Amino acid sequence: MATAATILSLRKKLVAATGAESPKPAEAVEILKQLKTQVVATDELLRETKIGVTVNKLRNNDAKEVADLAKELVRKWKADVGQSGSKKTTTAAASTATSSAPSPASAATPKSPTPKAEPTPSTTVASKPAPATASSSTSSSSAPAAPLRRQSSGGPPRTHKADGIDFAKGDEATGDKTRDKCCELIYDALAQDSGAPSDLILTRSRALEAHVWKQNPPPSGTAAYRNKMRSFYLNLKAANNPGLREDVVSGEISITQLYEMDPKDMASEERKAENRKLAAENLFKAQAAAPQQAETDAFQCGKCKQRRCMYYQMQTRSADEPMTTFVTCLSCNNRWKFS
Template identity: 35%
Template sequence: MDAKQIKTAISNLEKSQDDDASLLEILKTLDQGIKATEALLRETKVGIVVNKYRGSSNNEISSLVKSMVKKWKEDIKKSKLKSDGKTPNSTASQKNGTTTTTTSSSSSSSTTKSTTTTKSASTAGTAEKSLKPARVYEGKRSCKIDGVDYRIYEESIRNSMLDALYTGLAKENKTNGPNEIFGVAKEIETEVFGMSNHMTNDFYRSKLRTLVANIRSSNNPELRAKLLSRRLAANKFVKMSPEEMANENLRKEREQIEKENLFKAKSAVEKKAVTDRFQCGKCKQRKVSYYQMQTRSADEPLTTFCECVNCGNHWSFS
């Protein structure tokens, strides 16, 4: 099969992803028709597409994909060994009971040139890889879509939690690779499993569901970014409260609400007095009601809460 035929087969493969029979037929066609080379795999990206079905629930599909990927790797390895430099020709001569190995100068020269050429090709390949732009992941992501085998434990509940964590961490993510995201998901699950005395009990389930809900929150992309960049370690994350996980804007909103509630709290409010000593910063009037409360430790000064009689503006100071 040439590159064009392979790309057509890939397109049909993606269209038939919900039909196991069609999937199996197309995969078998690719298996029989492709003689893998590094250039062909890079051009068509067939290896990436096929590998997505490695974790298929259909054992026949899963086994076939693993066999195909293994065969392609072996084909590329053999091709590389075949194309690498030749070994120098040596002649052995027997003289006076001792064996002398002679290598021709032309062979030595050929070997040197071959080595130089190989090194140059290797350097060029490294430079090409370094210039190659990072892959961008588009659309919805999950273990199944990204081709990640998350079923690494005997307990299905642990595998399900890994899948849920991966999906949450990968939400709206276009840059982090599957291995990187799965590594963070595994660290979080492992920490919670340890906190629950290595049992999948109610604490384990409840804790992970809470963590997943916070990770997946549309209002908190900062949390996902911190976890994936390792600015927030898994062992610290699992001990945080929902309030600590909230993003900066949400925390400020909660503080503002608490502050407003403090103003409105009648039971703890002393009788208000009206004075002209304070000026409203909003309307510049000097008709202001105020009261004082001890909001901090006893050795700290009282906090004065002010309200403009004219426009209702609130402020406080110590």
């Protein structure tokens, strides 16, 4: 099993191999294969190395082999974390039951009818270790503390109430019910599946609320303040967007950067891919100003290899660029375009 230092080294190489400037898909594939064979994921290991965040971002990589390996690796690590959580719970429960149940031998053995006698010094010394042994077995069999990432083990999400935080009290309380409520919502969104200390999440949530308040002072900015806080809450709490929460809590995305981001920039990688697909489909379907379509056999469908097609042309770019031709196969309804 790879150590945290080894995983951090592989993560650094993986980031370099998948960079936008000089991507190296073959090298990235080799690193992902090493991670698959060498890493058995746990909550603590993923939080310490952040390798899960890095690999999760590669699920929509342009290189298909890299994207497929990243998806497979994410599924494997989720299973690893689930198994490790269930094993801990089962072991703790079994140990507790064993320590609380009476020994079969002691239960079956009847009490000795030997008359009472004054204990000698040697007898007293011999009889004292028994309570110590029972005490040590009880302490060693106690269940470990529940992990902060409660959703991975099927528990409820982490909240400010579970962490014992009251935003209306303390030196940093705003004194405004609306602002305190916004701080609570941002804290709950950031903390729901995080293993970070509560003080760190508290600092991030207060800093974000204070920055939004400063940029939208009342009374003119009240509506903008509420809209901004609602947008941040909805994007941060999204179940399929753990990467954004992780980056905000860790500081990789600063409060100022987060404030300047549009909702589409805060979306998860899966949502961004869906948006790009929808934009492409909408462009293809934008035929309001298109000329009359004509049937032709000049094009061959790449899907069914037939030549019965309909086509039309549109000027989708500047005037000095060639027109874009949109083609639809009449046999299988496959569509494509070219310039």
